[in-house]
Amino acid sequence: MDVQAIIDECMELWRDPYPHLARLRDEGQKPMAVFCSYTPEEIIHAAGFTPVRLMGSVRTITHADAHLQAYCCSLARTDLDMALAGELDYLEGAVFVQTCDTMMRLSDIWRRNTDFPFHGDLVLPIRMGEEVSLPFLEEEVRRFRHSVEEYTGESIWDDALEESIHIYNRNRRLADRLYKLRASSPGAIDGLSATAVVTAGFWMRREKHNEMLHELLEGLDTGKAAGNGKTPLFVSGSTCTTPDLMELLMELGAEVVDDDLCSGHRYFDNYVDEADTPEEALARRMWGRINCPAKHQCIEDRAEHMLRQVQDSGARGVVFFLQSFCEPHLFDVPYLRERLQDELDVPSLVLETELQSFSRGQLRTRLQAFIETISGV
Amino acid sequence: MGEDNARAADKERRRIKSADTMRDMMVKYYTEAKGAEGTGRHIAWITSGAPVEPLIAFDVIPVYPENHGAMCGASHMNVELCEVAEGRGFSRDLCSYARGDIGSAMTKGGPIGGLPRPTFLVACNNICNTVFKWYEELARFFDVPLFIYDTPFVRGDLPRHIADYALRQMEEYMGFLEEVTGRPYDEPHFVEVAAKSLFASALWKDVLACNEHKPAPMTCFDAFIMMAPIVTLRGTQEVVDFYQGLLDEMKQRIDEGIGILPSERYRLIWDNIPVWYEMRNLGRLFMELETCLVADTYTSAWTFEGVDVDKPLQSMSKIYTEVYLNINLERMADKIESLATRYGVDGMLMHSNRSCKPYSLGQYDLAREFAKRTGKPALIIEADHTDSRWYDRAQVENRIRDFVENLLGESVSV
Ligand code: SF4
Ligand code: SF4
Numbered sequence: 001m002d003v004q005a006i007i008d009e010c011m012e013l014w015r016d017p018y019p020h021l022a023r024l025r026d027e028g029q030k031p032m033a034v035f036c037s038y039t040p041e042e043i044i045h046a047a048g049f050t051p052v053r054l055m056g057s058v059r060t061i062t063h064a065d066a067h068l069q070a071y072c073c074s075l076a077r078t079d080l081d082m083a084l085a086g087e088l089d090y091l092e093g094a095v096f097v098q099t100c101d102t103m104m105r106l107s108d109i110w111r112r113n114t115d116f117p118f119h120g121d122l123v124l125p126i127r128m129g130e131e132v133s134l135p136f137l138e139e140e141v142r143r144f145r146h147s148v149e150e151y152t153g154e155s156i157w158d159d160a161l162e163e164s165i166h167i168y169n170r171n172r173r174l175a176d177r178l179y180k181l182r183a184s185s186p187g188a189i190d191g192l193s194a195t196a197v198v199t200a201g202f203w204m205r206r207e208k209h210n211e212m213l214h215e216l217l218e219g220l221d222t223g224k225a226a227g228n229g230k231t232p233l234f235v236s237g238s239t240c241t242t243p244d245l246m247e248l249l250m251e252l253g254a255e256v257v258d259d260d261l262c263s264g265h266r267y268f269d270n271y272v273d274e275a276d277t278p279e280e281a282l283a284r285r286m287w288g289r290i291n292c293p294a295k296h297q298c299i300e301d302r303a304e305h306m307l308r309q310v311q312d313s314g315a316r317g318v319v320f321f322l323q324s325f326c327e328p329h330l331f332d333v334p335y336l337r338e339r340l341q342d343e344l345d346v347p348s349l350v351l352e353t354e355l356q357s358f359s360r361g362q363l364r365t366r367l368q369a370f371i372e373t374i375s376g377v
Numbered sequence: 378m379g380e381d382n383a384r385a386a387d388k389e390r391r392r393i394k395s396a397d398t399m400r401d402m403m404v405k406y407y408t409e410a411k412g413a414e415g416t417g418r419h420i421a422w423i424t425s426g427a428p429v430e431p432l433i434a435f436d437v438i439p440v441y442p443e444n445h446g447a448m449c450g451a452s453h454m455n456v457e458l459c460e461v462a463e464g465r466g467f468s469r470d471l472c473s474y475a476r477g478d479i480g481s482a483m484t485k486g487g488p489i490g491g492l493p494r495p496t497f498l499v500a501c502n503n504i505c506n507t508v509f510k511w512y513e514e515l516a517r518f519f520d521v522p523l524f525i526y527d528t529p530f531v532r533g534d535l536p537r538h539i540a541d542y543a544l545r546q547m548e549e550y551m552g553f554l555e556e557v558t559g560r561p562y563d564e565p566h567f568v569e570v571a572a573k574s575l576f577a578s579a580l581w582k583d584v585l586a587c588n589e590h591k592p593a594p595m596t597c598f599d600a601f602i603m604m605a606p607i608v609t610l611r612g613t614q615e616v617v618d619f620y621q622g623l624l625d626e627m628k629q630r631i632d633e634g635i636g637i638l639p640s641e642r643y644r645l646i647w648d649n650i651p652v653w654y655e656m657r658n659l660g661r662l663f664m665e666l667e668t669c670l671v672a673d674t675y676t677s678a679w680t681f682e683g684v685d686v687d688k689p690l691q692s693m694s695k696i697y698t699e700v701y702l703n704i705n706l707e708r709m710a711d712k713i714e715s716l717a718t719r720y721g722v723d724g725m726l727m728h729s730n731r732s733c734k735p736y737s738l739g740q741y742d743l744a745r746e747f748a749k750r751t752g753k754p755a756l757i758i759e760a761d762h763t764d765s766r767w768y769d770r771a772q773v774e775n776r777i778r779d780f781v782e783n784l785l786g787e788s789v790s791v
Contacts, residue, residue: 125527132542335514
């Protein structure tokens with residue numbers, strides 16, 4: 001496949017991954033839904049399932065209203081709506097990770113009202129990076145592995161798990177290379193395409209995604225002139241569920257140079273140590289990860305990390321792209337904005353959206369004004 | 378004229394006298410806490426679900442932003458405080474206790490001129506994950522240490538590794554307190570405090586159980602007010618004495634056949650935090666509808682069970698991890714069902730509280746489960762515990778009226 005074909009395929013997936021997910025079943029795969037980047041996908045992968053990330057959809061809620069109030073995030077609401085509508089019947093099951101209060105309750109609601117064969121729960125500590133929580137976290141990973149094994153009736157061999165860890169680590173390394181490349185030679189690949197390629201990985205087997213990334217990296221013309229005169233921006237938030245935001249930014253003459261999205265940079269940050277025993281190593285990665293506002297970070301302050309990332313990327317503005325009602329993210333906004341402004345002199349813009357009522361027009365006006373201010377037009 | 382006098386006398390007869398004692402106790406507590414600011418005594422801001430006994434044992438004054446939030450709500454001052462926090466960039470969709478508290482910290486606003494400055498903070502996420510984000514912000518604002526007591530969510534029985542993690546943190550908590558206060562952990566003293574706390578909570582449980590009697594000697598609106606000491610100061614002798622007095626009063630009312638309402642026709646369970654700014658109006662409405670809110674899921678959160686005095690830290694860590702909001706929907710349904718049976722209710726009223734997700738998400742499923750298990754109906758009303766901007770009084774009152782009127786007929790679907 002040539003570079004453009006890869007990018008096009010990824011864009012298509014990002015626009016609407018669901019028809020493709022339905023086809024996975026026909027191809028003999030067993031898709032298992034995950035919602036959060038704290039999920040130890042390696043375990044699911046090693047057990048023979050294909051972890052796929054549910055990132056909501058642009059739709060009118062019809063079934064979920066009987067279970068979830070309107071004051072919770074649109075990811076939870078639209079994901080549940082699809083499940084209740086029977087549109088996700090090809091799933092083997094879903095794995096819930098305790099991050100925010102919405103996810104904690106969603107797991108129960110989902111379990112009670114759907115009948116997928118498998119339901120998994122992972123209860124994580126909120127105190128990450130502190131000695132006291134590591135043994136608990138390790139045990140939780142072990143428990144999760146057992147629950148998957150119990151379900152399949154077969155044990156997951158350490159060999160298989162190590163192999164999966166290796167595949168996921170390779171994926172992280174390739175994604176990281178792509179992100180570095182887009183920063184160092186923006187002429188080679190634009191922000192929209194780079195994000196699309198990373199995001200699309202959520203809906204395919206990692207082996208395939210690795211091949212794709214590999215081909216892409218080989219095929220990119222890194223010699224192309226850098227500096228396209230676009231305004232460099234950083235995007236912060238949980239997930240960009242559709243390409244809309246990034247497309248808009250491109251149209252408006254901006255270039256996304258880095259992000260801390262849960263479906264982007266935060267997802268592939270840090271590796272699993274292949275020298276440790278698998279559970280310990282998986283636990284350690286989660287525990288040492290930085291930057292998720294749903295966890296209390298003690299190793300390194302979230303702001304420090306973000307400030308460094310923004311500075312390194314050369315971004316001149318930060319766009320916070322947030323789900324309405326998403327508490328962990330919304331709580332951090334005032335503080336992060338202040339520090340960006342005071343310490344780096346980098347202005348920021350906060351956009352809150354809901355998938356069910358996404359308005360491109362409104363976003364456009366606000367983004368345009370923001371980009372004009374920072375580029376001094 | 379004579380009729381008026383009789384009505385006044387009847388009202389006085391029904392009034393709960395311990396309320397005066399409680400008011401005095403809370404005024405004294407807040408005066409002391411405010412007076413301690415800047416004196417070298419330690420003041421800790423703490424979440425309502427966090428273990429407070431260690432603070433009492435270490436002679437630290439515990440201060441509860443949530444109790445203060447309720448006060449700000451009841452005195453209709455919280456919206457103003459929320460707006461201050463919103464001006465700083467906090468979304469209107471975040472918990473209004475948190476917004477109001479941040480606003481009050483910034484301006485010293487509210488009915489008592491703000492809370493005294495903390496020397497450290499204690500947050501426990503057994504009630505929600507909002508609290509640790511909120512306390513992170515307070516820790517930055519006041520630049521003081523924060524101890525997080527992390528209680529992972531419990532589905533089914535308490536798993537061993539969660540119990541271990543909770544216990545390790547309880548030990549760590551003691552170490553933290555030794556460090557900030559410069560005093561050593563004194564186990565016998567801690568056990569003494571813990572015993573008082575448990576004793577007070579047992580009394581509180583008995584007080585609430587008095588409402589199993591028909592007519593009920595109080596409503597859960599009274600319980601919301603009377604719970605302040607068990608939340609804020611459990612572990613002191615004063616609180617034990619207060620609840621003993623309250624229990625005696627309740628028993629006496631039962632003996633004398635005094636109900637809180639002049640006429641009690643229906644009995645309901647209340648679910649979720651009160652709508653603090655509407656207590657008066659709702660109280661009036663229920664009186665008119667001859668409906669008594671006899672039990673609730675909120676105040677009973679402070680009745681502890683299953684304690685082993687030989688293992689104080691272990692017992693405490695278990696109690697604090699398995700609180701009502703930190704368990705799965707099935708376990709919550711069990712608790713509600715048990716309330717329904719014990720209190721002999723006709724239905725349940727659920728406050729879908731925009732501020733509080735762990736309390737509110739899942740209510741639709743709980744309502745159905747309740748109807749299924751008890752054959753009684755449930756009604757869900759929309760509000761926010763202290764942000765009145767989300768409240769539509771006419772609509773809520775109409776729905777409650779319809780609901781109660783329908784209790785006459787067969788069970789209503791939810
Ligand atoms: S973290 Fe935010 S976006 Fe994600 S499920 Fe929770 S509330 Fe929704
Ligand atoms: S979200 Fe609920 S439990 Fe948490 S602080 Fe607010 S009211 Fe309390």
